[in-house]
Amino acid sequence: MKAATLFSEHVKSENYRLFVVVNYISYLGFFTHLAFIPLFFWINLDVLAYFNFISVVVWAIAYISNRNGQHVKAIVLISIEVFLHATLATYLMGWESGFHYFLIPFILFIFINHKQSLVVIGVQTIAVFLVYLWLLVNTQGGAYQTLVDETVIQVFQFMNIAVNFFAIGLLGYSLRSASMRAEWDMEQLAITDALTGLYNRRKMYEMMQQETTRLQRNGKPGVLVMADIDLFKPINDQYGHDCGDYVLKEVSLLLLETLRRQDVLSRWGGEEFMLLLPETDIEGAVKVIEVLRETIAAHVFEYQSQSISITMTFGMEVFDDSRPIEMVIKRADQLLYKGKEQGRNCTVTRLGFELAQT
Helix, strand or coil, rough: CCCHHHCCCHHHHHHHHHHHHHHHHHHHHHHHHHHHHHHHHHCCCHHHHHHHHHHHHEEEHHHHHHHHCCCCHHHHHHHHHHHHHHHHHHHHHHHHHHHHHHHHHHHHHHHHCCCHHHHHHHHHHHHHHHHHHHHHHCCCCCCCCCCHHHHHHHHHHHHHHHHHHHHHHHHHHHHHHHHHHHHHHHHHCCCCCCCCCCCCCCHHHHHHHHHHHHHHHCCCCEEEEEEEEEEHHHHHHCCCHHHHHHHHHHHHHHHHHHHHCEEEEEECCCCEEEECCCCCCCCHHHHHHHHHHHHHHHCCCEEEEEEEEEEEEEEEECCCCCCCCHHHHHHHHHHHHHHHHCCCCCEEEECCCEEEEE
């Protein structure tokens, strides 16, 4: 998802919604206020022009703060600026200028900050509503604090309507993007192994079911492979569980980098992995797995200045629709342990009734 590229190292996943909303709205706020500066100088409203200089700085600080993970600080800065700017501009230019429109999306913006209690949000909302009513009563009918041409007022009104429509759309889009990201994260948590990032057992079983449906259509069987890191417990005992985790992650990366695009890899449990090689015969699968086995055996795992050598044993069985998935898994697992009994660091497959080791 492209929205994920917006992350900085300071942004935590639970604050992603705040980050996305503030990130997008900061662009709009910065450039809108920048555009207002020459316009206010043009109509001789210097006080608003200078105020917008400050506004531009505030929006820039809010943007930087948000990128650095200080989302609440950014929201507070933006809230104060929008409230003061909308109130002051409406007071000086009148209701017809349309600056009061900025207080409407501002209410939605208040609610995105889940760090605040509903009581605080409620108080802020009531305060904005009361100010809005005060402006409605006291700034209508052209009773401006400064004399501005009626045509210019109408131009500002149309501009403010356009900006606010865009702001509401941008808020909606950013909230939608954040929600989609949250849903995607939840889906990933449900189907992936937290340590290695590979498919978990649940997802792998689902992939095997899909493969069974596919091969029922085209009749092209594949190969199921059970793989296990040899002598993994001594690694944990000698170097610690952190080293064991490191080995699991490195092995996962090596397997992913070496496998073909169509192959499916999962962490089945502990130091055990499962691979599904679609539309592949045993001879082809042996070639693929032997490359994996040799790659792992040749790789030097460096952990805290310690060089560790790892080997893996593989057991494979034909994956077709003639037997239940559980039976294929059991057969592959049996062949894996045959390989363990024969000395490890090998690939074992059933060819007819014979046991072959490569």
